[in-house]
Structure formats: structure tokens, C-alpha cells
Amino acid sequence: MGESITIARKRSRAASLLRPILKESTFAVGLCILLVFVFVSLFAAWIAPQAPEDQDLMSALQPPSAKHWFGTDELGRDLFSRVVHAARVDLAIAIGGVMLAYAVALPFGLLAGYYGGKTDRWISSVSESILTFPSLVLAIVLVSVIGTGISGLIVTIMVTQAPQLIRYIRGFVLQIRGMEYVEAARAAGSGTGYILFRHILRNTLGPTVVVLSLLASEAVLVAAALGFLGLGVQPPDPEWGTMLSRSRSYFTQTPHLMIFPGMAIALLILGFNLVGDGLRDMLDAKKR
Amino acid sequence: MGRYLTRRLLQLIAQVFVLLTLMFVLFRLVPGDPAALILGGNATQEEVDRLRAAMGLDRPIPEQYASYLWNMLQGDFGHSISYNLPVLQVIADRIWPTVKLMLLSITIAVLVGMPAGILSGLKPRAIGSRSLLLLWICLLAIPNFWLGLLLVQLFAVKLKWLPAIGYGTASAMILPAVAIAARLIALIARMTRTVMMEVLSEDFIRTAEAKGLPGWIIVMKHALRPALPPVLTMIGMQAGYLLGGSVVVENLFSYPGMGQLLLSAQSMRDYDLMQGITIFFVGSFLLVNLIVDVLYGRIDPRIRYD
Numbered sequence A: 001m002g003e004s005i006t007i008a009r010k011r012s013r014a015a016s017l018l019r020p021i022l023k024e025s026t027f028a029v030g031l032c033i034l035l036v037f038v039f040v041s042l043f044a045a046w047i048a049p050q051a052p053e054d055q056d057l058m059s060a061l062q063p064p065s066a067k068h069w070f071g072t073d074e075l076g077r078d079l080f081s082r083v084v085h086a087a088r089v090d091l092a093i094a095i096g097g098v099m100l101a102y103a104v105a106l107p108f109g110l111l112a113g114y115y116g117g118k119t120d121r122w123i124s125s126v127s128e129s130i131l132t133f134p135s136l137v138l139a140i141v142l143v144s145v146i147g148t149g150i151s152g153l154i155v156t157i158m159v160t161q162a163p164q165l166i167r168y169i170r171g172f173v174l175q176i177r178g179m180e181y182v183e184a185a186r187a188a189g190s191g192t193g194y195i196l197f198r199h200i201l202r203n204t205l206g207p208t209v210v211v212l213s214l215l216a217s218e219a220v221l222v223a224a225a226l227g228f229l230g231l232g233v234q235p236p237d238p239e240w241g242t243m244l245s246r247s248r249s250y251f252t253q254t255p256h257l258m259i260f261p262g263m264a265i266a267l268l269i270l271g272f273n274l275v276g277d278g279l280r281d282m283l284d285a286k287k288r
Numbered sequence B: 001m002g003r004y005l006t007r008r009l010l011q012l013i014a015q016v017f018v019l020l021t022l023m024f025v026l027f028r029l030v031p032g033d034p035a036a037l038i039l040g041g042n043a044t045q046e047e048v049d050r051l052r053a054a055m056g057l058d059r060p061i062p063e064q065y066a067s068y069l070w071n072m073l074q075g076d077f078g079h080s081i082s083y084n085l086p087v088l089q090v091i092a093d094r095i096w097p098t099v100k101l102m103l104l105s106i107t108i109a110v111l112v113g114m115p116a117g118i119l120s121g122l123k124p125r126a127i128g129s130r131s132l133l134l135l136w137i138c139l140l141a142i143p144n145f146w147l148g149l150l151l152v153q154l155f156a157v158k159l160k161w162l163p164a165i166g167y168g169t170a171s172a173m174i175l176p177a178v179a180i181a182a183r184l185i186a187l188i189a190r191m192t193r194t195v196m197m198e199v200l201s202e203d204f205i206r207t208a209e210a211k212g213l214p215g216w217i218i219v220m221k222h223a224l225r226p227a228l229p230p231v232l233t234m235i236g237m238q239a240g241y242l243l244g245g246s247v248v249v250e251n252l253f254s255y256p257g258m259g260q261l262l263l264s265a266q267s268m269r270d271y272d273l274m275q276g277i278t279i280f281f282v283g284s285f286l287l288v289n290l291i292v293d294v295l296y297g298r299i300d301p302r303i304r305y306d
Helices: A002-010 A013-023 A025-042 A079-115 A117-131 A135-146 A150-177 A180-187 A192-228 A240-250 A256-287 B002-028 B034-039 B045-055 B061-073 B087-122 B127-141 B144-158 B170-199 B203-210 B215-223 B225-252 B258-268 B271-299
Strands: none
Touching: A025 A079, A025 A256, A079 A117, A079 A150, A079 A192, A079 A240, A079 A256, A117 A150, A117 B002, A135 A150, A135 A192, A135 B002, A135 B225, A135 B258, A135 B271, A150 A192, A180 A192, A192 A240, A192 A256, A192 B144, A192 B225, A240 A256, A240 B144, A256 B127, A256 B144, B002 B061, B002 B271, B034 B045, B087 B127, B087 B170, B087 B215, B087 B225, B087 B258, B087 B271, B127 B170, B144 B170, B144 B225, B170 B215, B170 B225, B203 B215, B215 B225, B225 B258, B225 B271, B258 B271
């Protein structure tokens, strides 16, 4: 194992950059899944044969056919079009929420990790107490305070995930702070800000991407769960969790209503999980 | 051990204090006047003012905060407007069903996850073990409410083996418990497998083999023990996920527990009740983690509490 890695490292730079990505099938598969979802949500209007709100009550609750690939729902809307358009909504909530959480968590994580002491104790104790809330319970409480809809969901995900990110970033900074190159930079007279951004922030990025990817998978889950409970994106906007919730009234006759949106949620979560796990394996291998 | 426990308990009290403060802030952020909300749109300003005074909402915030903490410490969690009963009384009936569901889920997860992990750890390269790994990856991606729907479709609608909803009978609890447990099964199995693979190459296993002990005794007595602490940690780490999962799954199976109560409180805008339920959930989370930490030392004597 160790030998093959050293051999690979000696080859040309481009090859050594590409090879681990291709060799790491977990990451490659995950990335493909995510790219498909990104593609679908970018070109949803072209991919979907109908607008997601187009009703046709005469052809309600039809099973999958050549005309309606995923069948139709209780209002005769084309399920395939709705699943495709919902990709936009769910992906936007997940990525928006996680990026916002990162933007909020980064300064706190950096400060707590770098300065330690009292700063650290304050930041950590607040974020740790938020972490004692089961995230879905906190999300339900927050949604009833902030309100439902896409922006409400993004803020909710930000609040539930920022404390986790603070904990992780703080941990990464603690590790890096003790490194020799940081000491060298300090000895050379670099300012705190310069050290924080140039040396510490840059080196937290790798492991942070892993965490962000896993958090995005959790965000998809929370958004869909809230939708399922009727607290997420409100109809008629298409969202997978909300669609699953509506399918419950009809599921004895029409199982297809629950199969396809659920599959979409599971695949997107799978994609984020695989990318996260794969990246972590790659980073671990690099360290050794 | 005693000193550790006192420190942990002090820490727990501090956490509860911070938690109560957070809850106070959070529920004061709710848009709109709670008094006006309770009385509805037809109330006159005079009536609203009278209720505000009765609820103590006209007093300054620090005073409200002090009396809020004081009431909480006395076990007074407020009054549920939707049930017109003290919050504690409303919650009391619902706690046991949820606790039962949680315990059953954890039991299922351990009873399925650990043996599966042991088997695949013994022969990590066998096709069976590899396909199990794939199954775990899939289980981690499937949301519990979708799994619940699929289980209902298969076992209740198609096969008619188990009831789709209900409460009271043991058979009605199986599907919800499995839906909640699935993720934990996958995590425990993966963890056990990794530990098993590491342990089996240790010297003390070779010694046990050399003594001529039968294989299953080696696994049960020597290899299993190191696998327990990580599994416990996993349960502690996933406690929040399990509790959150219970909300969705209870809703799906119309199961009369705390999760359903939270949702009905949410839809009725019964903030005192929501607050009480949230405290229950966070309290359970803290309690599970305390138990895990204490059990830890029992199982692994190398761990010292200081």
C-alpha cells in the first residue's frame, strides 16, 4: 500500500493529481452523482417535459408510462417534471445552508482555535450547548420561529450546522497552530492576521471540504424531513420531502408517488456521503 | 470515579442552564405577541393587555427571565394552551411511548449491527462481507421516513404481516423501530467490522488460538470486548439523530409519542408546550451521553476518569 503511493508520487504532476481521484472509486462515483444533480438542476427547464405546476386532472394518479416516465400525481401533474424541478430546490437549500453556516462558523472557529483560553471557552460552550439539541427538533422549533419556505430552511440549516462547523474548524486550527511552519512564520515576524489566513486557513480547507460535504448530506435530510412534516417548502413548489408526504394519502393504489422522490433524496445524500468519505480517504492517504 | 461523576453532573447542570437561557431567548424571538396569539383576532386591546399582565409579559425582560428560571427549577414548565393543562402533565403520558421506541431501536441496532459486523470482520474479503458494506452505505443514504414508507408498503400493504399504524401491540412497534434503527445498524456494523479486523491481528488473539480455545469463545471473550466502547460511543453520538428521527417516524406511523406531541404543539403555536418538549429531548440527549460515558469505564478498564 505504502509503496504504490510513493511510486505514484514520482510520476508527472498532472498524472499524480488525477490518479488518486480515479483510483478512489468512492469519490469518483459520488462526484458523478453530484454532477448529475447539478446538471439536472441547472437545466431543469429543458429536461422536464412539463412545467412542475401544470395540472391535468383527467390524467391524475397514473402509473409510469412512456408519456409520464414517473407517472402523475393526485392533480395530474407530471411527476418526472416535479422531481427534476425539486432537485433545484433541495440542492439550493442544502448548498446555501451549508455555505452560510460555513461563513458564520469560520471566524468563530478560527478565533476559538487560535487564541484558546477565554475566547475559546465562550465560543465553545455556546456552540456545544446548541449541539445538545437533536438537530431535527431544533429545526422544527426554528422553522416555527423563522417561518417556512426556502429562505427559512436555509437559515434553519445554518443555525443547526454552524455549531458543528465551529467545533470542527476549531479542532483543525488547534492541530495546525502547533505546526513548525506556523512557529517559523511567527518567529519571522508575520502578523497574526497574515498567519491566520496564509498558513492556518489555507490548511484547514482540505479537511473542511470533507466536513462540508457530509453536512450537505445532513442538510438534504433535514430539508426533506421538514418537508415531509409539512414544515418545509410549501406546495405548489416542488420539493421531494413534501412530495413524499403527499404520497401518503394515495400509497395503497399508487406506490410510484413515493418511490421516485424518495429515490432522489437517497441518491443525493449518497452522492454527498461518497464524496465526503472518498475525500477523507484521499487526505488520510496523503498524510501517511 | 466519584469525582468524575460530580464533575460530570456539574457540567450537566451548567449545560442545562445554558440550554434554558437559549430556550428563553429563542421563544422570545417568536414574531407576534403571544397574548394576542392566544386570544385570536377578535380580542380587544384591553383584553390583550389584561392577558399580557396575567402572563407577566409586561414586566422587564430580566425579571421575566428570573421568574422563568425560578419556575423551571421548581418543575413548573408552564401551561399548555392547546390542552389547557400544565405542560408537565401533558408530557407525562407521552414520554414512555417514545422512550420505549428509542430503547427498542437501540436494541435492534445492537442485536443486528454487532453480529453482522463480527461476521464481516472475520472474513473481510468474502463476497458476503463486501456486499454488506455496500448495504450499509445504502442504508446511510436512505432517510428514515422513506424507509418507513417502503417498509409499510412491503410489510403492511403487500404482505399484510404487520400493522401500518397504531400503538399498544408489540407488532405495531416493529416497523417504526426498524425505520429508526436502520442508520444505527449500518454505523454499528461498520464500526464493529473495523475493530474486529484490527483486533484479530493482535498477539492476545494468537495466544488464545495457541491455547486451543474454540473460535467462538475467542470472538466472544477476547475480540468482542474491544468492540464495545466504540459501539457505545456511536450510540451516544447518534442519540440526537435517533431522537430527531423519532419525530418523523412517529408522525409517519401515527405513534403517540413526544415527537407527535411536538408537531401538534407546533401547529397549535403552543410555545410553552414546545419548550417543555424540547427540554425533554435535550435532556434525553444529555442523559444518554452521561450513561454512555459512565458505562465506558465499566467496559474498558484502561479508561481513567480524571
